[in-house]
Amino acid sequence: MTAAPAARPTDAAGSDEASLIASGRQVIHIETRALEALQARIGPEFAAACRLLLGCRGRVVCTGMGKSGHIATKIAATLASTGTPAFFLHPGEASHGDLGMVKDSDVVLALSNSGETEEILTIVPALKRQGNLLVAMTGRNESRLATLSDVHLDVSVPEEACPLGLAPTASTTAALVMGDALAVALLEARGFTAEDFARSHPAGSLGRRLLLKISDIMHAGDEVPRVGSTATASEALVEMSRKRLGMTAVVDDDGHLLGVFTDGDLRRALDDDQIDLRTTPVQQLMARSPKTIGAQQLAIEAAHLMEEFKINGLVVVDDSRRVIGALNIHDLLRARVV
Missing domain, CATH: 3.40.50.10490 (Glucose-6-phosphate isomerase like protein; domain 1)
Structure with missing residues (x-):
């Protein structure tokens, strides 16, 4: 055994x-x-x-x-x-x-x-x-x-x-x-400095916060939602749906920002029985003093603006307030800034 x-x-x-x-x-x-x-x-x-x-x-x-x-x-x-x-x-x-x-x-x-x-x-x-x-x-x-x-x-x-x-x-x-x-x-x-540290850690959270600029993640060119000053609310809605950023810029003939029309503005308009989206000018419903940001500012600054003012998107403008880009909270999430 x-x-x-x-x-x-x-x-x-x-x-x-x-x-x-x-x-x-x-x-x-x-x-x-x-x-x-x-x-x-x-x-x-x-x-x-x-x-x-x-x-x-x-x-x-x-x-x-x-x-x-x-x-x-x-x-x-x-x-x-x-x-x-x-x-x-x-x-x-x-x-x-x-x-x-x-x-x-x-x-x-x-x-x-x-x-x-x-x-x-x-x-x-x-x-x-x-x-x-x-x-x-x-x-x-x-x-x-x-x-x-x-x-x-x-x-x-x-x-x-x-x-x-x-x-x-x-x-x-x-x-x-x-x-x-x-x-x-x-x-x-x-x-x-912290900025020097970030340069050797571009993939880290600090690197993204200190190095990533708005220009690196914003939508530009034809991807930017924008309508002219004479557009109706329904035309703005079509532009918003096409570009899928939850907003559209309203610009004059030279591309200067006049205001921003957002999903929130649309919901408020739908709650008002007196508003016909097909005929109401978008200028009547848009925000005339929207928060904006510059292309050379840090992406983390966009996150702070969105958090502070409880908004989901920003229009990017140049020094003359011409619209050159746009981004929303999802762009910041994809870039792992937030």
Whole structure:
């Protein structure tokens, strides 16, 4: 007979709720202490690293192996999106050809908790020969990488949060925070603005809000609903139905805006038994002082106008109040402005 498999434990030691909560809190406590210790080390060396990066005529090349490599990748992404051109270079691949991506105008930011990572130390002589400056983040001031660097940032921690002292935990958190500190300090030193941030995030919500203009999303040319000053309400209704924006502009012979006739105006007219849409001039029913917007204004401004005045569409006019476009709330929704 085949022996039955041993039953798996259903409640391993230390897996009760209180133990799990205590473990999680202990990790946060240890990593908080690590960051408190790190804060005290933000001094002249940090300022020197910032000056070196600010003076970089090329890009910041971030490199690291293993978990340090993951942190270096994130630091590169943060730098690049906040005004400091940067990219990640895998140190193992660098010595097999990828070192060719590094120009002599670049500054290298190398991460290694031990400061003895062979893959990084292998490429340092080549970088030095090329004239690259080196900023190192390590947990050991006396390490080879620290002594070879032009600027060394001490990211050592009192202990790892891993109870075995093996898995990088507090040390990677410290390196990540140091990278954020560099990025923000550089951002402020460069006078980097929200508009600058938006330019590198055109697909994000901030990019759409700060970069997308009315001209990018408005209907123009033959798509703009408009009728002449002598049109009847029924003719305006036909134009509204054809262009499907829920409104039509009423213009004079030169295309200047006289007013706007909307779905709301139509409903009010239908409620009045004395109004015959076939014979009533649209000028009698239109709004004579409608809200308008310029083509070079931001799309988010259109959203604010629509929200403030409880309207669903806007006519776009030029400086002479000639009608050049139109848009409604659905255009803003499609553009993900709202």
